[in-house]
Amino acid sequence: MDAIVQQALVGAALNVRARAHAPYSRFLVGAAVLTASDEIIAGCNVENSSYGLTICAERAAVCAAVAAGHKQLVAIAVATSGGHSPCGACRQVLSEFGSAMEVLLIDADNPAGIRRTTLDKLLPDQFTL
Numbered sequence: 001m002d003a004i005v006q007q008a009l010v011g012a013a014l015n016v017r018a019r020a021h022a023p024y025s026r027f028l029v030g031a032a033v034l035t036a037s038d039e040i041i042a043g044c045n046v047e048n049s050s051y052g053l054t055i056c057a058e059r060a061a062v063c064a065a066v067a068a069g070h071k072q073l074v075a076i077a078v079a080t081s082g083g084h085s086p087c088g089a090c091r092q093v094l095s096e097f098g099s100a101m102e103v104l105l106i107d108a109d110n111p112a113g114i115r116r117t118t119l120d121k122l123l124p125d126q127f128t129l
């Protein structure tokens with residue numbers, strides 16, 4: 001990925017993280033997906049007082065991308081305190097739109113230290129119909 005694009009993608013994930021609605025866990029997550037047409041679309045986690053209704057940041061970003069007309073995703077950046085990896089449910093949802101997409105894991109407390117992986121490594125033998 002182009003360095004400028006990567007910087008924009010990481011910046012979008014960090015910025016949207018500040019908008020997370022996480023009053024219950026206080027765990028803020030920002031995600032930004034890069035579409036095949038080089039657009040960046042972001043999402044944050046949105047918690048609910050009925051805890052199970054919480055929406056993860058990665059899925060929020062995927063839904064926003066699809067609503068904006070994008071179904072081919074080439075990368076995702078995820079920003080958390082600690083640089084955590086997407087949960088299993090999000091991995092499966094991401095796989096629908098880019099089975100081998102690049103995954104950049106950002107520690108919001110040390111944004112320069114990006115961990116890079118790919119979705120096919122995080123979710124081998126993906127379920128498809």
Ligand code: THU
Binds near residue numbers: 054057
């Ligand atoms: N969360 C995400 O946004 N993405 C993940 O991949 C795992 C967890 C959110 C859900 C909840 O708001 C908080 O992090 C703690 O689980």
